[in-house]
Amino acid sequence: MLLAIDAGNTNVVFAVHDGTEWRGRWRIATRPDRTSDEYAVWLLALFQHSGLKPAQIDRCAIGTVVPAALYNLRRLSREWFEVEPLIARSTVHWGFDIRVERPQEVGADRLLNSLAAHHHYRGPLVVIDFGTATTFDVVDADGGYLGGVIAPGINLSLEALHKAAARLPRIGIGRPQAVIGRDTVAAMQSGIYWGYVGLIEGIIGRIKAEAERALKVVATGGLAPLFAEGTTVIETIDPDITLEGLRLLAERNPVPILQKPVREIP
Incomplete structure (x- = not known):
């Protein structure tokens, strides 16, 4: 399953897609200093309420217009879901040309919206x-x-x-x-x-x-x-157009799953 994270200036939206449909969507106020552990305590409780398990997440895609929030969202994906997240930025494979003077300045949400809108409409x-x-x-x-x-x-x-x-x-x-x-x-x-x-x-x-x-x-x-x-x-x-953009981007840019550490049995 895919964990899609859309971090905007006001709210961070988390959503899970099982390959066929969105299984859940949850939002929390954007706070750049919120730690990965704080996100996890909140999110995993919602997972349990929705009948989802962290082990079911095998992909994660993050789109954010708040650079300061990215560090802890990336740690959330790596430490709690053991998945290397895909970060939506101008340098990944979008499948279309970004025909502006400085592509790196375009907000991830705007590119994600464009990707999904073209795909669907x-x-x-x-x-x-x-x-x-x-x-x-x-x-x-x-x-x-x-x-x-x-x-x-x-x-x-x-x-x-x-x-x-x-x-x-x-x-x-x-x-x-x-x-x-x-x-x-x-x-x-x-x-x-x-x-x-x-x-x-x-x-x-x-x-x-x-x-x-x-x-x-x-x-x-x-x-x-x-x-x-x-x-x-x-x-x-x-x-759901921004979340759909994250789903489509994840399909175009597969990233490796982090290997779980091997623990020796004493």
Whole structure:
């Protein structure tokens, strides 16, 4: 089985794939100083609850945009699952060209999204990821990664609005019933929601105009369904696209299983 680890700026997602389907998905807040032992205590309890055993894991793939978290995630794979992890970076075999000036600067999540989106939906297409940042990644018809757009994430914008304006409260994101807000909270919700709908439609429109062709639009991230309600430009929602990218990358880049130490019997 494959243990896929997607370490983002906000959460680390762990998932197990048995070769046919995803057997479980669990998330924990990203904390770069969290040790491999802390991860293990938490994760193995969830394994037991799901009827999984550590010995069943024979592959591990890690994608992270938080370099400081990688050390302990790698130790988790090596020490607790005895598997050498595959690290998603620009130097591994992706099966497509990364057509940007500095491939090493592209976040692993963006390449993983592009890999899975092309595999499942073909191209050309755009992947919108509603994460800590809102990213738009453009994939060519042959699967090549062409670059994209990075905008502030919705929750970052909400937090900045609250912190920078003394009288504006911290609010949750939701689709407002009307564009014109009748109180402060409604006005803020409208500005964030319809402002981001405008951002999505504007950027997708400009990408299509620059590409001079039709592009499929796939969205992922927890807020994708909410924003898909407010616009017709999002055609498909795929919540597992990053994990699918890790699964596909692991298939293309087999790594050796660490040999268990031989213990002499006294």
